[in-house]
Amino acid sequence: MSERAGRLGGLLESVKGPRDLKALGADELPRLAAEIRDLLVSATARTGGHLGPNLGVVELTIALHRVFDSPRDRILWDTGHQAYVHKMLTGRADRFDTLRQEGGLSGYPSQAESEHDVIENSHASTALSYADGLAKAYRLRGEDDRTVVAVIGDGALTGGMAWEALNNIAAHKDLPLIIVVNDNGRSYSPTIGGLANHLASLRTTQRYEDVLEFVKDNLNKVPVVGAPVYDALHGMKKGIKDVLAPQAMFEDLGLKYIGLVDGHDTQAVEAALRRARGFRRPVIVHVLTKKGFGYSPAENHGEDCFHSPGAFDPLTGEEKPKPHGWTNVFGQEMVRLGAERRDIVAITAAMLGPTGLIPFSEAYPDRLYDVGIAEQHALTSAAGLAMGGLHPVVAVYATFLNRAFDQLLMDVALHRLPVTVVLDRAGVTGDDGASHNGMWDLSILQVIPGLSVAVPRDEPRLRELLSEAVAVDDGPTVVRYPKGPVGPEIEAVGKLGEMDVLRAGDPDVLVVSVGPMAEMCLEAAAMLDAQGISATVVDPRWVKPLDEALVAAARVHKLVVVVEDNGRVGGVGDAVARMLRDADVDVPVRTYGIPQRFLDHAKRAKILADIGLTAQDIAREITEAVAKRSPVLENHPAR
Numbered sequence: 001m002s003e004r005a006g007r008l009g010g011l012l013e014s015v016k017g018p019r020d021l022k023a024l025g026a027d028e029l030p031r032l033a034a035e036i037r038d039l040l041v042s043a044t045a046r047t048g049g050h051l052g053p054n055l056g057v058v059e060l061t062i063a064l065h066r067v068f069d070s071p072r073d074r075i076l077w078d079t080g081h082q083a084y085v086h087k088m089l090t091g092r093a094d095r096f097d098t099l100r101q102e103g104g105l106s107g108y109p110s111q112a113e114s115e116h117d118v119i120e121n122s123h124a125s126t127a128l129s130y131a132d133g134l135a136k137a138y139r140l141r142g143e144d145d146r147t148v149v150a151v152i153g154d155g156a157l158t159g160g161m162a163w164e165a166l167n168n169i170a171a172h173k174d175l176p177l178i179i180v181v182n183d184n185g186r187s188y189s190p191t192i193g194g195l196a197n198h199l200a201s202l203r204t205t206q207r208y209e210d211v212l213e214f215v216k217d218n219l220n221k222v223p224v225v226g227a228p229v230y231d232a233l234h235g236m237k238k239g240i241k242d243v244l245a246p247q248a249m250f251e252d253l254g255l256k257y258i259g260l261v262d263g264h265d266t267q268a269v270e271a272a273l274r275r276a277r278g279f280r281r282p283v284i285v286h287v288l289t290k291k292g293f294g295y296s297p298a299e300n301h302g303e304d305c306f307h308s309p310g311a312f313d314p315l316t317g318e319e320k321p322k323p324h325g326w327t328n329v330f331g332q333e334m335v336r337l338g339a340e341r342r343d344i345v346a347i348t349a350a351m352l353g354p355t356g357l358i359p360f361s362e363a364y365p366d367r368l369y370d371v372g373i374a375e376q377h378a379l380t381s382a383a384g385l386a387m388g389g390l391h392p393v394v395a396v397y398a399t400f401l402n403r404a405f406d407q408l409l410m411d412v413a414l415h416r417l418p419v420t421v422v423l424d425r426a427g428v429t430g431d432d433g434a435s436h437n438g439m440w441d442l443s444i445l446q447v448i449p450g451l452s453v454a455v456p457r458d459e460p461r462l463r464e465l466l467s468e469a470v471a472v473d474d475g476p477t478v479v480r481y482p483k484g485p486v487g488p489e490i491e492a493v494g495k496l497g498e499m500d501v502l503r504a505g506d507p508d509v510l511v512v513s514v515g516p517m518a519e520m521c522l523e524a525a526a527m528l529d530a531q532g533i534s535a536t537v538v539d540p541r542w543v544k545p546l547d548e549a550l551v552a553a554a555r556v557h558k559l560v561v562v563v564e565d566n567g568r569v570g571g572v573g574d575a576v577a578r579m580l581r582d583a584d585v586d587v588p589v590r591t592y593g594i595p596q597r598f599l600d601h602a603k604r605a606k607i608l609a610d611i612g613l614t615a616q617d618i619a620r621e622i623t624e625a626v627a628k629r630s631p632v633l634e635n636h637p638a639r
C-alpha cells in the first residue's frame with residue numbers, strides 16, 4: 001500500500017461522478033480499485049473508520065455505479081458504514097481526508113453531502129424496508145424506469161426488519177427492486193445463526209462450483225468417459241445446491257436469485273447486476289466478498305478484519321489503542337460475577353468484542369449467546385432465559401436499545417423478570433454521527449414500570465452497581481456508561497439517603513450529578529465558590545427510582561440543577577422536576593443535558609462544548625440564575 005498524504009490517484013481524480021466512471025474501460029478498473037484502496041487506507045489511518053467493510057466493497061461499488069444511474073436509480077446502503085467508496089465515486093474523493101472530522105464528510109451517507117445519498121441512519125437492517133417503500137412509490141408515480149438497489153450485509157440480514165421487508169417485497173412481483181447481499185461471512189465477528197450457516201455452506205459450494213468448472217473444462221476433452229462422469233458430478237452439485245443454497249430459500253419466497261457472484265470481479269458483478277436489472281421484479285444478487293480485501297493487515301486482523309479501527313500505521317496496520325476503559329471494566333466484572341453466579345448468562349447482538357464480552361465468552365462459552373444483529377430478539381430471548389431461572393445480562397450500545405423498547409417494556413418488565421441490560425456508548429459518542437449518540441435511553445426508560453436504572457460515575461461504582469443490578473430478582477435493571485476511558489475515581493464525602501454526597505455546601509444550589517458528569521459538576525461547584533455561591537453535589541447512583549431524600553434536600557435549596565449526558569427531554573432532570581412538583585416543593589429545577597436535536601458528527605469534547613455541557617457553561621448559567629433569582633435559563637443550548 002503506497003503511503004500517500006490523501007493525494008488521489010490519477011484515475012480516481014478523474015472520476016467526478018458516475019458518468020466519468022461509466023466512461024472508463026474495463027481494463028482501467030483494476031487500477032481504479034487500487035487507487036480507491038490506497039485512499040481508504042491512507043484516510044482511515046489518520047481518522048479511524050470502517051476500513052474493513054469498505055475494502056470489501058470496492059469492486060461491488062464500482063459495478064453498481066457503472067450499471068445503475070444514480071440518483072435516478074436509488075442505491076441504498078444498509079447500516080451505511082460501507083459507503084466510503086460510494087462517496088469517492090460520487091464526487092467526494094477530493095474531500096475524503098475530512099472523513100468523520102467536524103464539518104467534513106460524515107462516516108455514513110448524508111443527504112446534505114450528495115443527491116446520491118439516501119439513508120443516514122446507521123442502525124442496521126433497515127435498507128430493504130426503505131427499498132420496499134421507494135419502489136412502491138416510484139411504481140405509484142408511474143416512474144417505472146427507476147430501479148431501487150439495496151445493498152445489505154450478511155450481518156444486517158440477521159436483523160428481523162430485513163425479513164419483514166423480504167416478506168413484503170416478495171408479495172410484489174412487479175417491483176423493480178434489486179437486493180444485493182454483500183456476503184463476507186462477518187458482522188463484527190463471524191456472522192452467526194442458521195442463515196449464516198446457510199450462506200457459509202454456499203461458500204463451500206462455491207468451491208465445489210470451482211471444482212466442477214475445472215472438471216467440466218477438462219473432462220469434456222475425454223469424449224466417452226468424460227460426459228457420464230461430468231453428468232454424475234453435475235447431478236451431485238445440483239443436489240447439494242438445492243439442499244444448501246439459499247437460492248431455494250429465496251426462490252421459495254418468490255424472489256429471483258442470482259448467485260454466487262465473486263464480489264471482487266467487477267465484470268462478473270456488472271454482468272449479474274445487468275441481468276438482475278432486466279428482470280424488472282425483485283431479485284436477490286448474492287455476492288461473495290472478503291472484509292478487508294486487498295490490505296493484508298485488515299484481511300488478517302483477527303476477530304473483526306479492521307471493522308472500525310481507530311487511527312493506525314498504514315504500513316504495518318498497527319493500531320493506536322482505543323481506550324475503551326468502561327467496556328473493559330464491565331468485561332472484567334462479568335467474568336468475576338460469572339464465577340460467583342452460575343445463573344448469570346450474557347447476550348450480545350453481534351457486538352461481542354465492542355461490548356467487552358470476549359473474556360466472558362472465553363471463560364463461560366456455554367453461557368454467552370450472540371444473537372446476531374437482533375436486539376429485539378435479544379431482549380425477549382432474555383425474558384425466556386429469566387423465566388427459565390437464569391439472570392441474563394444483555395449488552396448493547398445505548399442507541400440500539402431504541403430497537404428493543406417494546407420487548408423491554410412488555411416482554412421483560414411486564415413480567416417483572418430479572419434481566420439486566422448494560423448500555424455501552426451511552427451519552428454523546430460523536431464520531432459516528434447523529435444515530436450513534438446514546439442520548440435517548442434515560443428518557444425512554446423513565447416510562448417503564450418496575451425497571452431500575454443505575455449510572456456509575458467511575459470504575460468502583462460500575463463494579464458496585466453491576467453487582468447490585470444482577471442481585472435484583474423482581475424486575476429489570478439497567479446500567480449505562482459512556483464510550484472511552486473511565487475518568488478519575490471520585491469518593492463520596494457523605495450520604496444523602498442512598499445517594500452519594502460528593503461535595504457538601506451551604507443550601508444555595510443542589511446539583512444532582514448523573515454518573516460520569518460528576519467530574520464536571522465538581523469543577524462547576526468550585527467555580528461557583530469563587531462567585532460566593534455554595535453548591536452541594538450529589539450522585540444518585542440509581543436514577544430510577546429516584547431517592548426520596550431528594551425532596552427534603554431540595555426544600556432547603558434555592559435552585560436544583562441536574563446534569564446528565566442524555567437528551568434533556570424526559571430524562572433524569574424531568575424526573576426530578578416531576579418528583580419535586582408532586583411533593584409540592586417550590587424550588588426551580590434546571591436540567592443541563594443534550595438538546596433535542598440530531599447532532600452532527602464531531603469529537604465528543606467539541607460537541608459537549610457546543611451544547612454548553614461544560615463546567616464553565618454550567619457555572620456561568622447558575623451564577624446568572626442565582627443572581628437574577630430568575631432561574632429561567634431559556635437561552636442555554638443545553639436547555
Ligand SMILES: Cc1ncc(C[n+]2csc(CCOP(=O)(O)OP(=O)(O)O)c2C)c(N)n1
Nearest residue numbers: 053122123124153154155156186187188350
Ligand atoms: C441495530 C444495530 N445493531 C448493531 C449495529 C452495530 N454494527 C454496525 S456494522 C455491524 C456489522 C454489520 O455486518 P454486515 O451487515 O455483514 O456488514 P459488513 O460490516 O460485514 O460489511 C454491526 C453489528 C448497528 N449498526 N445497528
Ligand SMILES: CC(=O)[C@@H](O)[C@H](O)COP(=O)(O)O
Nearest residue numbers: 079081122308354425432483
Ligand atoms: C456502524 C456501527 O454501528 C459500528 O461499527 C460503530 O461504528 C462502532 O462504534 P465503536 O467504534 O464505538 O465501537
Ligand SMILES: [Mg+2]
Nearest residue numbers: 153154155186
Ligand atoms: Mg458482513
